[in-house]
Amino acid sequence: MPLSFFSERIEAAIADAVGMTQSGMPPAQLTSAVQYAAAPGGARIRPTILLSVAMACGDDQPAVTNAAGAALELIHCASLVHDDMPCFDDADMRRGKPTVHLAYSEPLALLTGDSLIVLAFDVLSRQSPDRALPLIRHLATRTGTPFGICAGQGWESESEINLSAYHRAKTGALFIAATQMGAIAAGQDPEPWEELGARIGEAFQVADDLRDALYDEVELGKPVGQDEIHNRPNAVTELGVDGAVSRLKDILGGAISSIPSCPGEASLAKMVQATAKKLIPSSKLNRVPGE
Template identity: 70%
Template sequence: MDLDTRIDRAVTRSVALGRGGAAPQKLSSALTYATTPGGARIRPTILMSVALACGDDQPEVSEAAAAALELIHCASLVHDDLPCFDDADLRRGKPSVHRAYSEPLAVLTGDSLIVLAFEVLGRAAAVDPSRAAALVLTLAQRTGMPGGICAGQGWESEQEVDLAAYHRSKTGALFIAATRMGAIAAGHEDPDAWEDLGACIGEAFQVADDLRDALYDAETLGKPAGQDELHARPSAVAEFGVDGAIRRLKDILGGAISSIPACPGEAALARMVRMQAERLTPVAPAHSRS
């Protein structure tokens, strides 16, 4: 079974937990709406790739970790799109959850997905309590404060922004979670060794996202464009210009590959990182360069 199938199956199975019993139908429907279609599912793909590189000796735990991470990511998108944050009408080419279901249901959808993510990891304790506990801790640390995605959103309310810290928490946190959780799920003896890879991929993804936001239109992105400038958010394009941001992106991706720890699947993992790098790197229209 390929990775995409394993991840989609794990996410679908996890969402079904939140839709069981006498659940309110609109909120139940919103959980599926918020998690499908899945987009690139890059974070769980990285997690599973690291787990495979380390042996993937407990597939049930790896799949639970991948699903939990994707649920947290989807929850963050639902909340990011709310009027109090980005006020975005589109996400992945369709109406955002608050547009399709209402603002109250969008808040509840995001909250429910967060809680569901930790329930999924809690259930994995039946397979391996030690690994499940470590997965819960890692995901919690990369979701909340002081260095998780909540902190990343919080930086946008500060008058002075540390761009590196902002990127590391807003986007990098879940990529660090991906590499650490993949190693933990497969029983790697030193999950800390995988943090640099996650940090590099996360920073690269944020720079690429800044470039796409500046260069592409809403139809191409499947979500509103020009949001960084509209909301006066810190971005790599604002700091370095388009050409400088592209150079920065290439440097980061080179560092990501060199940071991969020694493991049985090191070569295959490097190929995956290169493939994701090609997908990440936007092509800048000549008139947009600055």
């Protein structure tokens, strides 16, 4: 299944979700900021993984899958809005355009992130309870603390960082949510899918470190060198470029091997490979594991 197929489903689901904020008489600037933050421009990797897992498991209720994918991406968009604010990274570019706090103001950026979080759970709450409740629970677990992206951000305020917990929460949490929510959306047990999400999240972190080291701001669409500026752990700093590339290959190989047995196992492995190619600097990798 081409990645463009997932893109069409994801963008339509996100547009439907954001459209919910326009009913009644909402404040115009906040509504515009929410649309701006959730607009196409990102890779949509997390919902792509979610939809891929759901399809590999049968995808018997596509509307639930679409809602789950939209909710997950809305949480990710919210985290980017908050991460970019002056109290955290103080970034001026995201996805090739001004960050929300620069385009709209700091108060509106804070409200935008909050609105996107609430909207994500609103979207899930409208689905059938037998799947909505576990989807809400898993997304909440991977959003808050102690295991979610809020915990990941919180580790940066500690005097000593537990590197494994930091990476698993800040980067890995929403990838674990992606694989487990994909299984739940298709009516399957989410537990066997945790390892795949964790491995993809770890791979994404290493790939992001490589991109930060090798690309410039125009290529990335966001500021580079943030880890060095904020004294954060970085795979390239610790392992060098070649070491980080080698580590990335190992992680991706393990990710493909960890895919649980399911009807669409082979197609899912190809999707992981295709997604990896979008993340990894092609000049540094000769091939993706599993090809």
